[in-house]
Amino acid sequence: MTLDEARIAALVREDLAHLIHPQWYAPDHQDPVIFDHGEGVWLTDVRGRRYLDGLSSLWNVAVGHGRGELADAAAEQMRKVAFTNSYTGFSNLPAIRLAAKVVELAYDNMAGVFFTNSGSESNEGALKTARFYWNLRGRPAKVKLIARERSYHGGTLATASMTGLPAFWKYFGPLVPEIVHTRRPDVLDCDCEPNSDGECAHWLEAAILREGADSVAACIAEPVKGAGGVWPPSAHYFPRLREICDRYEVLLIADEVITGFGRTGRWFALEHWGVQPDILTVAKALTSGYVPMGAFVVSAPIMEALSNLPPDARFMHAYTNSAHPTAAAVALRNLRIFEEERLVENAAAMGERLGGGLRRALGGHAHVANIRYLGLIAGLTLLRDAERGTAYDAAEGVGGKVARHMREQGGVITRFVGDQVVLAPPLVVRAEEIDQIVGAVESAVRAVTGG
Ligand SMILES: Cc1ncc(COP(=O)(O)O)c(C=O)c1O
Structure with a gap:
């Protein structure tokens, strides 16, 4: 549908008057x-x-845009049922199939999937899961999350706090406590390569030592920084990060909201360097944007801990729309396109x-x-x-x-x-x-x- 200039000008006026856009700054929005x-x-x-x-x-x-198969998958599923509750005691067919498919495609050590509606919810859930896991293991003091400078992890208060781009903090403080960022250690024994944006695995070690390993639950990292400017790491960066996490018993959360599902030429980006995270977070390409859906995927040991909860513990983490049947049906068809094409x-x-x-x-x-x-x-x-x-x-x-x-x-x-x-x-x-x-x-x- 094409519109004439008068109609477009009216739409822009209405848009400016009522629709608050992400990263809103009205002067930049005069001619959207x-x-x-x-x-x-x-x-x-x-x-x-x-x-x-x-x-x-x-x-x-x-x-790509205009994929009729995905519209058909959504319509077919919607005709079957509007929505069904996925809280414990209930489930639905596409969600069960999708969870199995995601585990099949993800790193070999992955075993369980919790579906969310966005990358932010995936990362926030990953942090809560890391804390929950350490509590189950009798280590309740392990609560801190170490994130990296120039990273982006989302727009909720906790994920904005994880984000290492100060522009996302301004006027929203105070940020969530116990979320800290890597900083350059005083003495830099750094062997990073030029295209790694000066990122260096030693910085994580310095941050763990600064905070105290007994207080650190997890570290979160995008395999390739996206919103921070697209910075692939050097080949040895993630293997070192994995070693450091193992040494200090810190869970590694891979934020693959951008890199997950093929973006880097592998299904998941840490495959490039033979590394497996403890928790993998995804969204975006899971449904190719046709409907909102994300997930956090947990390793077998974490899934085992969740499967054998003591009677007084329950994973009280929930979204109404978690494992939404329509989103799951679209995701399944979307992933079939990945394979077929x-x-x-x-x-x-x-x-x-x-x-x-x-x-x-x-x-x-x-x-x-x-x-x-x-x-x-x-x-x-x-x-x-x-x-x-x-x-x-x-x-x-x-x-x-x-x-x-x-x-x-x-x-x-x-x-x-x-x-x-x-x-x-x-x-x-x-x-x-x-x-x-x-x-x-x-x-x-x-x-x-x-x-
Ligand atoms: C690496 C990364 N993590 C998390 C998010 C947050 O995802 P969402 O905007 O779906 O909440 C984004 C969004 O761009 C992202 O790039």
Whole structure:
């Protein structure tokens, strides 16, 4: 459906008046793109303009837009039943099948799944589960969570507290206590690689020692930082993190809300480095964004502890819509598409084309540094002087200008984080569409930086 300019202006006025958007800042919302429909990697707005969805909308539309199979799966399930309660004593068919499927696809040590409605709920549930587990093990003092600087874990108060980006804390304090962040140890014996954003596993050890291992329940980490600017770690980072967690009896929570289900070219990202977490959190691509659903997945020892609770203990964690039958039916069909269309393999191949293409187009450019990627998630840094590492002034808004140029001139939508441009197209993306993304990034960077 296309609309005339008068109708669009009225919609924008209504939108500004009544719809509070995430990360709301009214001056940035005077001319929003209002989407109407999509197909594959393409989105069309109410003016009839088409855009290539370079971020899978919000890293979630893995199987692409307009998938009739998912609409059919939802309709079929809704016709059967509106909703059924999944609290203890009740269950439903799609949820049972989905839990088994997620356990089959996830790391070998995984055994149990709790379904949520979002990534934030998954991470919050993971923290509660870690505390619950240590209580069951007779270690009630192990309550703290260590998160990392520049991480993103969600928008609830606890997950915003886990998030290591101070912009998400401002005016919302006080934050939740007993959630702390890694900081550089005083003496840095750091062996991190340049594209790891200076992240170093020693920082976790320093934080555990600072807090006292007996007080630490878990550490949470995104395998590839997403909202923090897309930073794949060095190859030895997660194996070291795992060792440190084991040494100090700290549970490792992998926040795979972005990386889970194929994004990095593997079903789950820690597979790249042969590491298994204790708790895995997912959302986004589980349903490819067609309906809200997330999950936290727990290892066999945690599942065993939950299966053998003492009579006075009950896992009093609940959401009405947990294991919603419609969401589960959509997720099951979505994961079948992944398998039928070999989307994880496509993510690996197209990721190489994207990352290689960006490096060929902009590697060595005077204003571009750190072109990094892992499967179909990629980022690059815009700098005033790439050789010296000098940043642009934040007020110049160079990242925003590049993203705007990409959208208006190149027809590619994506996001920027400060002066990092980030990309994560749907896993169904084809070679010619990748080439269009690379072309749009290159033209935008050259036009905006003048290089
Ligand atoms: C790594 C990560 N964790 C958690 C979340 C929170 O997920 P949600 O927005 O579904 O609550 C996000 C959202 O972008 C995320 O990127």
